[in-house]
Amino acid sequence: MSTEPVLQIRDLEAWYGESHVLHGMEFDVRAGEVVALIGRNGAGKTTTLRAITGIVKKRAGSVKIDGTEAIKLRSDKIAKLGLGYVPEERGIFATLSVRENLLLPPAVKPNGMTEAQIYELFPRLQERARSQGTKLSGGEQQMLAIARVLRTGARLLLLDEPSEGLAPVIVQHIGRIICSLRDQGFTIVLVEQNFRFAATCADRFVVVEHGKVVDQVASADMDAKSGELAAYLGV
Amino acid sequence: MSYQALMAQLAIGVSNGAFYAMLSLGLAVIFGMLNVVNFAHGAVFMLGAFVALFLKLQLGLGYYASLILVPIIVGAFGVLADLALLKRLRGLDPLYGLLLTFGMTLVLEGIFRYFYGSAGVPYSAPEGLVGAVDLGFMIMPLYRFWVIVASAVVCFGTWYAIERTRLGAYLRAATENATLTQSFGINVPVLLTLTYGLGVALAGFAGVLAAPIYSVNPLMGSNLIIVVFAVVVIGGMGSILGAIVSGFALGILEGFTKVFYPEASNIVVFVVMAIVLLVKPAGLFGRAT
Amino acid sequence: MTSKRSELLLVIAGLVLLLVLPHILYPVFVMKALIAGLFACAFNLMLGYGGLLSFGHAAFFGTAAYAMAHSTKLWGWPFEAGLLLGVAAAAAVGVVMGVLAIRRQGIYFAMITLALSQMLYFLYLQTPFTHGEDGIQSVPRGKALGFIDLSNGLNMYYTLLVVVLAGFWLIWRTVHSPFGQVLKAIRDNEPRATSLGYNVDRYKLLAFILSAALAGLAGALNATVFQLASLNDVTWQHSGEVILMTLLGGVGTILGPVIGGALVVTLQNYLAASGLPVDVVIGLFFIACVLLFRRGLVGEVIAWNERRKGS
Numbered sequence: 104m105s106t107e108p109v110l111q112i113r114d115l116e117a118w119y120g121e122s123h124v125l126h127g128m129e130f131d132v133r134a135g136e137v138v139a140l141i142g143r144n145g146a147g148k149t150t151t152l153r154a155i156t157g158i159v160k161k162r163a164g165s166v167k168i169d170g171t172e173a174i175k176l177r178s179d180k181i182a183k184l185g186l187g188y189v190p191e192e193r194g195i196f197a198t199l200s201v202r203e204n205l206l207l208p209p210a211v212k213p214n215g216m217t218e219a220q221i222y223e224l225f226p227r228l229q230e231r232a233r234s235q236g237t238k239l240s241g242g243e244q245q246m247l248a249i250a251r252v253l254r255t256g257a258r259l260l261l262l263d264e265p266s267e268g269l270a271p272v273i274v275q276h277i278g279r280i281i282c283s284l285r286d287q288g289f290t291i292v293l294v295e296q297n298f299r300f301a302a303t304c305a306d307r308f309v310v311v312e313h314g315k316v317v318d319q320v321a322s323a324d325m326d327a328k329s330g331e332l333a334a335y336l337g338v
Numbered sequence: 339m340s341y342q343a344l345m346a347q348l349a350i351g352v353s354n355g356a357f358y359a360m361l362s363l364g365l366a367v368i369f370g371m372l373n374v375v376n377f378a379h380g381a382v383f384m385l386g387a388f389v390a391l392f393l394k395l396q397l398g399l400g401y402y403a404s405l406i407l408v409p410i411i412v413g414a415f416g417v418l419a420d421l422a423l424l425k426r427l428r429g430l431d432p433l434y435g436l437l438l439t440f441g442m443t444l445v446l447e448g449i450f451r452y453f454y455g456s457a458g459v460p461y462s463a464p465e466g467l468v469g470a471v472d473l474g475f476m477i478m479p480l481y482r483f484w485v486i487v488a489s490a491v492v493c494f495g496t497w498y499a500i501e502r503t504r505l506g507a508y509l510r511a512a513t514e515n516a517t518l519t520q521s522f523g524i525n526v527p528v529l530l531t532l533t534y535g536l537g538v539a540l541a542g543f544a545g546v547l548a549a550p551i552y553s554v555n556p557l558m559g560s561n562l563i564i565v566v567f568a569v570v571v572i573g574g575m576g577s578i579l580g581a582i583v584s585g586f587a588l589g590i591l592e593g594f595t596k597v598f599y600p601e602a603s604n605i606v607v608f609v610v611m612a613i614v615l616l617v618k619p620a621g622l623f624g625r626a627t
Numbered sequence: 628m629t630s631k632r633s634e635l636l637l638v639i640a641g642l643v644l645l646l647v648l649p650h651i652l653y654p655v656f657v658m659k660a661l662i663a664g665l666f667a668c669a670f671n672l673m674l675g676y677g678g679l680l681s682f683g684h685a686a687f688f689g690t691a692a693y694a695m696a697h698s699t700k701l702w703g704w705p706f707e708a709g710l711l712l713g714v715a716a717a718a719a720v721g722v723v724m725g726v727l728a729i730r731r732q733g734i735y736f737a738m739i740t741l742a743l744s745q746m747l748y749f750l751y752l753q754t755p756f757t758h759g760e761d762g763i764q765s766v767p768r769g770k771a772l773g774f775i776d777l778s779n780g781l782n783m784y785y786t787l788l789v790v791v792l793a794g795f796w797l798i799w800r801t802v803h804s805p806f807g808q809v810l811k812a813i814r815d816n817e818p819r820a821t822s823l824g825y826n827v828d829r830y831k832l833l834a835f836i837l838s839a840a841l842a843g844l845a846g847a848l849n850a851t852v853f854q855l856a857s858l859n860d861v862t863w864q865h866s867g868e869v870i871l872m873t874l875l876g877g878v879g880t881i882l883g884p885v886i887g888g889a890l891v892v893t894l895q896n897y898l899a900a901s902g903l904p905v906d907v908v909i910g911l912f913f914i915a916c917v918l919l920f921r922r923g924l925v926g927e928v929i930a931w932n933e934r935r936k937g938s
Contacts, residue, residue, distance in 0.1 A: 158517055207524075209524060437874065441914040448905070448907035605746045608743060608746035609746070611739070
């Protein structure tokens, strides 16, 4: 593919207070791709997402979203570049109802899904629209967290461990949703511990260790390299 | 104690409670969003009364015009104060916010005291609100009645705006998790500044309402604010409704105390606070911290 | 070793200065500054080492002042007995306020202490023995140890100096004692201190009572020196003043509050003579302190010194 990547990360450094977490991350994500960041706990996967969104403020290097340099921007301005973020542990607001949670993020690009389209995709959310956000089950909260960014028109989605803490049958369901999003042309960066789950729809794996990219494996080469991947993950 | 006297004190109690409610509401909203206990809330209340006085003396603008204009002027003052001063303390220990706003209080009160001394300047109620109203079960000064109604409307309006509107959802979300809210593309820094402006505007509005009751004087706010702090400790700062309810309730309690044991009327709120701290330290409506 | 030696030299220089100061400056002014310094140091015990901001320390200062004034004037008690009663009364108020206030932390602690001290203010406003707005006036200075006539300015000064230095010494010892270490551990990481098995609330309460008692010592001395105990001593503005002294000098330093106290007293003296509005200037100092140098003067010097050593 010759087109410019939707997300281009070069030499990305990030700090939490004094502790230096990312040491020169580099990878690209092209339009319509699903890329999974994998690696052990504490390797810097979540921090990578948080550095892209601007939530981690102390960072250096380059993050280009659709060609625009975002490293110096504030997180709300970065979102407006067309980024949708589904945080670790879903980030559902307890003081907001399900519907308020859903309607919270403002549109960042045109042609986001309407509320009706969302409810068609996730009928459960309509049934529970008036309940308190955190009264939903874990799976429902995860759907809400994904649905929330689909409304905004963002075409680049960052998903942080969508399978975490969910029952296997729910995980499969979430997996199908992510695959269908890929089929609709969304570009997705996925952080996952659950390798099997990531494998269901990822086009490519980016292996992170000690705040750096140490390997990239296309999903086609998976079988050949499964031993190496297992070693990276320490399983 | 006659029925009429009891009712008269009750009326005073409820209208005092109205001021507690409006002020503690503003404090709670500001604290929720900015993590700042706004000591200057009393000074801004005083500022509101003085601005109403100036509008009358300098521009000949009446009470009703002030009721609209003063919150705008005072709110703008709050926005500027936030941008120039408070904004620099974001993310620091909330004690610094308390100390900064304490300094603002000294400056504001000091300026007015320098020009006006500690004596009050009278501000008369508009003609339409002078006199008494017969509520059936009691006869009440019309102006007190108006204060109760106006503050109930304003409190309800604020509650509605926070709990039922889109902007309110932004505020609640940012109160709960500002970082995440901002990462969704919401301009949280602007929201914080506006919240301070709005909370302060509410105090300014209360100041105008108070002008005809208490004489307009430089210290009218600072003694009130400490009682309001106690109200806020009693209600717990996490709850909008809690602030409103405990404000009115304590005003009423104070009114009754004036009837039955007048010596204790200005300490009763503090006594209640002490009891609440012993029984339910997080406050009546508060979540445990 | 050299830093120990320079510390010792500093202390000796300070003592010499304090001995000759009343011959250079107006003794009452120096006494006022010393009392302010002791008050601020006592307050700092709570904020700097306990991590809790009390907004009600005027209550202790004022209570002790009333106890001193009342006992020496109406009961004819000697200076030392009045001093003890003042300290005891302040400590007793400290127990009550402490038990209530330590149930909440941080910002709530500040609001609760403020509210409780305001309650005490209203009580003092109404009870007859304080003489309301007039205060207890012409308090006799009496004789220290039965023979030192305190109505003499220099006698008063040196007696006060001894008492104040004893107060400083106690604070210094407390901060450097195992008790002080635990207090600092609680300030820095309360959950950790709890998990180490310390009864955190008990430590906080003890620190609060000690701080209250020492603030009382300052208040009792104040009543004797100025021969007056008044409502002004109990106001929230007075509580705010002691915060400013501490902040200006340096929170959590031994010397800072003393210097801050002297600075604020000097400033007030200067402003009173100039006709400028005192509160406005004090408020501006407050704002400047919070925005520009939160470490305070002494804190900035220490930080500068460490940076210099580091590089």
